[in-house]
Amino acid sequence: MGSSAIIQAKLVLLGDLGAGKTSIVVRFAKGLYYECQESTIGAAFFSQVLALDEATVKLDIWDTAGQERYHSLAPMYYRGAAAAVVVFDITSTDSYVRAKRWVDELQRQGNPHLVMALVGNKVDLQERRQVGTQEAMDYAEANGLFFTETSAKTAQNVSELFYELGKRLLSQL
Ligand code: GDP
Ligand code: MG
Secondary structure, three states, X not given: OOOOXXXXXXXXXXXXXXXXXXXXXXXHHHOOOOOOOOOOOOOEEEEEEEEOOOOEEEEEEEEOOOHHHHOOOOHHHHOOOOEEEEEXXXXXXXXXXXXXXXXXXXXHOOOOOOEEEEEEEOOOOHHHOOOOHHHHHHHHHHOOOEEEEOOOOOOOOHHHHHHHHHHHHHHOO
């Protein structure tokens, strides 16, 4: 593949309300962080270009519109996605349980080539941690997911997450 190759891929974010999905994508796309994120009104869409060694990956990132509040998302939301990022909050066991349900749903919905990441967010809140790193890592490994812990607040591992997914998307072409 020449270095001028460009691929375009849809990436969706899933996870409990409040896990930090919008904060992660806003941190990545705009380099900003807000303490009080307005709960998303209308689906948000961010287009980001990743310049990797082998090719350029244009990620069309879809953020939820708050409908995850009802613990359901229309399959239309993730239809056609090449990558999915399932986010939980490391200070909330409930959000971790919910994240695993999203993983199950994505694995059942059909696309066997979906590149998936499980992300434990709010790693800056160590003192309030409820979900162990090793536990989530073991689960991710058993299910073939990339795992990382991020902080949208400090930016820790945020761009690394998207670049890793970009590389994985390229490597399966
Ligand atoms: P979403 O519902 O999953 O989109 O979550 P939001 O991005 O709206 O974030 C929910 C709340 O958690 C907001 O008040 C954010 O400021 C806060 N938040 C998001 N990410 C982090 C993080 O990495 N660290 C901390 N301390 N707070 C965060
Ligand atoms: Mg949101």
